[in-house]
Amino acid sequence: MSITVRVxxxxxxxxxxxAEVKANGANIKELIEDLEKNFPGIKERICDETGEIRRxxxxxVNEEDVRFLQDDTTPLKDGDEVSMxxxxxxxxx
Amino acid sequence: MKLREDQxxxxxxxxxxxxxxxxxxxxxxxxxxxxxxxxxxxxxxxxYLASAGIGKIGIVDSDVVELNNLQRQILHATSDVGNxxxxxxxxxxxxxNPDVEVIAHRLRLTSENILDVIKDYDIILDxxxxxxxxxxxxxxxxxxxxxxxxxxxxxFDGQAITILPGKSxxxxxxxxxxxxxxxxxxxxxxxxxxxxxxxxxxxxANEVLKYILGIGDLLTGKLLIFNALDPSFxxxxxxxxxxxxxxxxxxxxxxxxxYEEFCHVRSSQTLSVD
Numbered sequence: 001m002s003i004t005v006r007v008x009x010x011x012x013x014x015x016x017x018x019a020e021v022k023a024n025g026a027n028i029k030e031l032i033e034d035l036e037k038n039f040p041g042i043k044e045r046i047c048d049e050t051g052e053i054r055r056x057x058x059x060x061v062n063e064e065d066v067r068f069l070q071d072d073t074t075p076l077k078d079g080d081e082v083s084m085x086x087x088x089x090x091x092x093x
Numbered sequence: 094m095k096l097r098e099d100q101x102x103x104x105x106x107x108x109x110x111x112x113x114x115x116x117x118x119x120x121x122x123x124x125x126x127x128x129x130x131x132x133x134x135x136x137x138x139x140x141y142l143a144s145a146g147i148g149k150i151g152i153v154d155s156d157v158v159e160l161n162n163l164q165r166q167i168l169h170a171t172s173d174v175g176n177x178x179x180x181x182x183x184x185x186x187x188x189x190n191p192d193v194e195v196i197a198h199r200l201r202l203t204s205e206n207i208l209d210v211i212k213d214y215d216i217i218l219d220x221x222x223x224x225x226x227x228x229x230x231x232x233x234x235x236x237x238x239x240x241x242x243x244x245x246x247x248x249f250d251g252q253a254i255t256i257l258p259g260k261s262x263x264x265x266x267x268x269x270x271x272x273x274x275x276x277x278x279x280x281x282x283x284x285x286x287x288x289x290x291x292x293x294x295x296x297x298a299n300e301v302l303k304y305i306l307g308i309g310d311l312l313t314g315k316l317l318i319f320n321a322l323d324p325s326f327x328x329x330x331x332x333x334x335x336x337x338x339x340x341x342x343x344x345x346x347x348x349x350x351x352y353e354e355f356c357h358v359r360s361s362q363t364l365s366v367d
Contacts, residue, residue: 009248010283019322056272060329068332083329085318087268088247089224 003031003076006083014042023082028059029072031082046084056087094119100192104146112308118146122192124305127151127214129202129230131182133280133290134220134244134297136168141298142218143186143193147305150186151196151214154178165287202226204349207233216240216304218297222280224271225352231256231264232349235340240304242297242312248283251293251319254312254331255300259340261313266334266341271356289321 005023007015015021023038025031036043048054052072059066060083066074076082096104096115100122107113124147128135131154142150158166158173158181166178173181179197186195198210202221207229211217217239219230227243234241234256241256243264256263296317303309318327339346 009250019320054272055270056268058268058329063329065330065332067334083318083327085252085316085329087224087272088245088250088252089222089227 001026001076001078003078004081005031005035006081008084008086010086011042011045011084014039014045025076027070027072027076028053028061028066028074028082031076032072058085059083060085094122096122100146103190103192107145113306117306117308120305120307121146121302122148124216125149125151125214126216126218126301126305127153127211128218128220129153129226130220130222131166131168131178132162132220132222133165133246133285133287134294135182135218136166137291137294138218138220138298138301139168139182139186140189141295142301143190143195145298145302146190146192147301148192149194149196149214151198151210152179152182153198153200153202153210154182155199155201165285165290167287167291202229204229204352207349208237211237211239214239216242216301218242218244218301220244220294220297223358224356225358227264228271228355229349229352232339232346234258235263236347236349242300242304244293244297246285246290246293247280249286249289249321251289251296251321253293253296253300253317253319254315255304257311257313262331262333263337263340265339265346266337267316267331269334269338274356274358286321289319292319292321 001024002022005021007019023031023034025034032043032046046057061074061080104118108115108118126142126147128139131152156178157175158169158178160174168182168185177199179199183195183197186193217234221227235258238258243254245252300312314331315328316331335342
């Protein structure tokens, strides 16, 4: 099983500057654990101390926000694309 | 309202469009748009909106032009360095199109003044640069039922969404909470490619024009994501969140709050809000 993960710019330091990586997992939780194995430090950027997905970091399976599916138990299947999209604020400066 | 000869000539290439026409041009000339921030997003947006003949454009900004702004804030010129951004913006837009009444709001938006500033405008374009202002603008627009075009940029990335209060997801439906200070860097810390600001600001202007003209689909209920390096445009769905604290089924935010406190920025940094 192979899931394509799109890594947001602020986290690419942890993925050796790769914008897209492959990972495995039957659901989002497992996928994050698998990412953490290959890219140590990435989990704490995605999840808070209690293991919940941070509220300014949205995770999408294909085009759907997992908050409106089953959060971190949202199931994944081969070929899915997972995107992590953080809030960004720039504009005026 | 009857278009003058010179207006028919000036706007001929858009009047030609089947879903614009003379009627559409009149809508644009009667429209009132508020641009928050005369910076990387507000600059391209302002240029296109003034060129298209928006009748009244308000610009909110409290800052002066700095040399390091000119790489992307294309409303301002080298000779404007040290002057108020709203003044160089007004001068530039007036030069492009004397049809446009430009209102310079040289102030910093706060919970106390924002409702009064936005009340006379039909639609708001947010080109601010920090989370407290973004949530302030979102909440003020939803509470006063003003349509809002939101754009954000950082490094090589851009995001845009259009918010029709009560009808489509708001910024809090998309991001219920701001990141803690320091976790997501600002453009000042991380950098921004000028053309990325140009693209997103132009997309925001395009949303405003479509809203006024009543044509096409808006970026409502979806977030447009641009990456300059791929290069790619993608969209993800943004449903209205029934649990949204502002526009959900049981709202807990029913008036404007203290946004610096909400974003935990008061003690850790000095804010330069518009």
